[in-house]
Amino acid sequence: MNVQFKKGALELLVLLIINNNDQYGYSLIQIIAKKIAISEGTIYPLLRRLVKEGYLNSYYEPSREGPSRKYYAITVKGNERLKKLTEEWNMFTESINSFMKESDIHDKG
Template identity: 50%
Template sequence: MNTQFKKGVLELIVLLSVNKKDMYGYELVSEVSKVVDVNEGTIYPLLKRLTNEKYFETYLEESKEGPPRKYYHLTILGRRYQKELLREWSTFCKQVNEFIKESEEYDEAAVY
């Protein structure tokens, strides 16, 4: 996937994932990787920024497999921001898809 496309949608995917359920960092990396190829070095700075902007709250929970895990929870402000991004993404996709469709129709008309 084009790196710029991925950068543009990564924040939205992270917000939507945590909206489904609270997640810890590595769990979130695994979830996001189902949609776009990412690594921990990409996700953790994003989580830190979104937490600093008050879109996430964090809490620690004991783990059976090691040290306590830091979970991310979407705040009310985060839910609003996620909905705003989702609206913007939907509008963006609709406009780009319409442009692509018009371009394809133009190409077909130009050939004949």
């Protein structure tokens, strides 16, 4: 998958997943990696930025498998950001899909 496509969608994906359930960094990587190839190096800087911008809060929870885990929860501001990104994504994909429907690229191959 195109790296730029992933980069543009990752913030939306992270907010969508955390909106459903609080997550820790590695759990996010596992969830996303089931459908899209990503590396740890892309998630943790994004989480730090989302906390810094007030879209997420973080807290620690004990783990049965080792040290406490840092969980992330969406904030009210994060929910507003998620709604905005979702609207923008829908407008963007509808526009791209309309071009794809108008194109005869599938008939030329």
